Amino acid sequence: MMYPQRDPFDELNQVGYWCFIKVLPEKISEFLGYVDSFDFYYLYREFNFHKFQSAWLLNLRRHVLEEIAKDTIVKERIRLSITETLNEIQVEARDREQLQYILTHYFC
Structure with missing residues (x-):
């Protein structure tokens, strides 16, 4: 396996x-x-x-994230989803850091 x-x-x-x-x-x-x-x-x-699951964003390349974030409505919805995910206690530290980076660089 x-x-x-x-x-x-x-x-x-x-x-x-x-x-x-x-x-x-x-x-x-x-x-x-x-x-x-x-x-x-x-x-x-x-x-x-x-x-929507914020985990989908973790393995995406920069150009894909940029493309997804082009629409302001989608960008706002994903921003809210990432924020909700980051407020959860059980998010792994590595994933939390990556989501914070994605949030600040693409969806803010």
Whole structure:
């Protein structure tokens, strides 16, 4: 068994990101509902942000974070989500530092 375990939806999330940045010309709505992170990329502004998880941001590259933060409404919703996550006691110190960095550099 490998650690950390690989996300079985990595490829689907990549397709969602390609839809988000408009690399894929056609919409692929039949994949909606399988995994929330794909739904976020695909729906973006219309995504149900009650399902958003700040942990999704931890392994994203700078250009992806910049692209996500371009919309002011999405930026505000993610800022609130990160703030809620940082207020939780059980966040690992390393993840907390990374989320603080992401918050201050991309979503403030």
